[in-house]
Amino acid sequence: MQRENINTEQLLADKAEITAAYEELQGAGLNLDLTRGKPSSEQLDFSTELLSLPGDNFISPSGLDVRNYGVLNGLSELRSLWGNLLGIPADQVIAGDASSLNIMFDLISWSYTFGNNDSPMPWSVEEEVKWICPVPGYDRHHSITELFGCEMLTVPMTSTGPDMDAVRELAKDPAVKGMWTVPIFANPTGVTITREVAQQLAEMETGAPDFRIVWDNAYAVHTLTDEFPEVINVLELAEQAGNPNRFWFMSSTSKITLAGAGVAFFASSKANLDWYGKIANIRGIGPNKVNQLAHLQFFGDDEGVRAIMRKHAGSLAPKFTRVIEILRRRLSQYNVAEWTEPEGGYFISVDLLAGTASRVVELAKEAGVSLTAAGATFPLKQDPQDSNLRLAPSMPTIDQLEVAMNGFATCVLLAAIEKLESDAS
């Protein structure tokens, strides 16, 4: 948000009213939380049936007793179901335990220790490893590459995906080994990468032969409307472009069935899966197939997944609508913030007057409204503009959201006034 656009006059004129509103907020004894993208109890209830499965029906359709050890790549029927959902052949999809984040961590950890299947050497012995991070992005992505000591290079998100001119330029550097993406309804911008940008990512030249794009499709079916987005088969695009191993495609049921107790999926080229499997087979004997069979029974088929997602949309969409209504009503006239109005996913991204985001979090906290820390959406948790905040509307009830968002708006206005006055003095 550029300060020259702000309606400073009106903001300062309303200072007394805004200050009074904040004092009232402080007196209200609130304890509200907009920090994390967690499903609400109402949403978790959609999967109550799953909690009694598979019961004594523990033989898979193809005759496998899922209670015993083995089957490193997961239950074939569930891999097929998920492949149908994503438009990817089942033999390019493996089903794991609950967390796709676990798999992403391991992919980078093992590339670091052993090198991946295209690496000239382990990343740990490279002089430096750099990683492209579209911003704002997902904090847990950044934490992984931070842990492994990658230099994180930010590129701005546009309405079609990451700024491709910037990405292409950075990817020429052989030290740049990969890139984070959330291709559909991104965390936190809600942006969906277009087919054109996906194609460019599949085709672009990279300096590193072992360059990987983590295609973290965490919100592939997480629509807030009646429409499901197209899930682009980037594995196919990459293969056609002669870069078959470019994408590590991630997916999970965490925000479909049970957060933290679902099934994660990893889709990729045969060569990538073989490399992963070779190490995974030493790390363990196979994933929890009981939970995989339970999910298979619960979903039935890929249309069953969509049916549940429609229920989630029914629960989440009114919350997003309410948040956006309040942002519009309380902030539009001052032109003091810009926000996304996503059609899916779990977040609304707000850009504030530069230099006020952390102050807004502080003011809100003092009034009992917890927000995700300023900077959280940037590598090293440092937003150079101190401008971006991520709102997560899923957990509170609509009534709580109403209160929390009005409080948030008040804090945004008050922080802006403080900033304008301090700059002027």
Place this chain on the structure above:
Amino acid sequence: MQRENINTEQLLADKAEITAAYEELQGAGLNLDLTRGKPSSEQLDFSTELLSLPGDNFISPSGLDVRNYGVLNGLSELRSLWGNLLGIPADQVIAGDASSLNIMFDLISWSYTFGNNDSPMPWSVEEEVKWICPVPGYDRHHSITELFGCEMLTVPMTSTGPDMDAVRELAKDPAVKGMWTVPIFANPTGVTITREVAQQLAEMETGAPDFRIVWDNAYAVHTLTDEFPEVINVLELAEQAGNPNRFWFMSSTSKITLAGAGVAFFASSKANLDWYGKIANIRGIGPNKVNQLAHLQFFGDDEGVRAIMRKHAGSLAPKFTRVIEILRRRLSQYNVAEWTEPEGGYFISVDLLAGTASRVVELAKEAGVSLTAAGATFPLKQDPQDSNLRLAPSMPTIDQLEVAMNGFATCVLLAAIEKLESDAS
């Protein structure tokens, strides 16, 4: 097995009979498998109730909704239950996903990449890393240290645990970073480490400040008799000895409830758990707590675990008895093999005339009986004596075991005859 002890005369006298028995075996069209320590269907049926849990009872006793994200260290009530079972305070036990092997891999992987909490530097930048491997041992242990390029130093197992003179000597080398153990009913020897040896392991001097003993207590309650073994709290012994961080203590329900769909536990000093948690918290958001609550409900308390283990003993003990009966009946008079007669665990370890183990596996395979590969119990899968084989009697029925073990005995005798004749010629 020393060849001078063998009853060569009788063995050669019975050659025609043994050869005929083998030919008959080959003609029988068998397809029997003694390779892996997997529970049988009968054993898995003991936990059928678990497959419908937690149902709609998804709030933990302390009021936690287990369906959502979070709680990195696992469900507190299950940590307490397992702490009671093992005699370890709950705050030194964390509950994870299904596989303790996964945790062991990560502990070594992260020590390699980052160094552990006592490391002067990451193990990856040490000039060399060596690891003590009591033999015969667990193949999947050896595969992990092999993958990370450790030089594996073998020490013999005795009836009280690893040969401590050898261990103490090796541990003085600062390049020796750790040691594998299976302290109770070891894989494959069935040996239980005595309190005296455990004390020595806790107290011994090590050249490396970050030396760790993986105390893989996979069979802590896996008795084949009416008695449960004492579970030694080595964490306490180590603390008293001034080496509080020495042990990584592992446990899991894999062979208690559902193989590959249970709950794994990691117990250690606060400092070790904190170090592990710091990285685990970047790898993911927390373990599958739904499965943890299901286990809590299924067990009730630690006595509930023992009740299930008595059922397992009821199923397994007759199989072990039959195997040992056949080994005695068929092999004793020739003095051609030595075997363990364990009081718990999943395996019988057989030492054969040196140079015949791989031939026995080959002969058995040609007759339709699959045995674990010769050498599997040694690092790099190389048994310098070609003598040790591991039998896993859990999966077949008693009738199948009868056939398979008689076949096995025939192969042992035939291989011994071949060897004696070849040596004589």
